[in-house]
Amino acid sequence: MGGLCEQCLKTGLVKPGEIVHHKVHLTPDNINDPEVSLSWNNLELLCRDCHAKAHGSLKRYKVDEMGRVIIK
Numbered sequence: 001m002g003g004l005c006e007q008c009l010k011t012g013l014v015k016p017g018e019i020v021h022h023k024v025h026l027t028p029d030n031i032n033d034p035e036v037s038l039s040w041n042n043l044e045l046l047c048r049d050c051h052a053k054a055h056g057s058l059k060r061y062k063v064d065e066m067g068r069v070i071i072k
């Protein structure tokens with residue numbers, strides 16, 4: 001889709017979005033629920049920095065240097 005980072009836009013910054021973030025994270029329990037896995041309401045386009053921040057508050061998830069989520 002090639003949009004802009006939604007979090008940065010809120011603070012007046014214009015940055016290209018790089019990563020589609022699921023607001024509700026996918027788990028084995030909800031991955032078959034289309035409301036979670038496919039609904040745009042659950043997706044947010046973020047830049048790498050904002051994506052790392054979004055996950056920084058969740059101790060269960062780590063983000064590598066490419067902004068990808070590592071689930072241990």
Ligand SMILES: [Zn+2]
Pocket residue numbers: 005006007008015046047048049050051
């Ligand atoms: Zn951002």
Ligand SMILES: [Zn+2]
Pocket residue numbers: 020021022051054055069
């Ligand atoms: Zn994410």
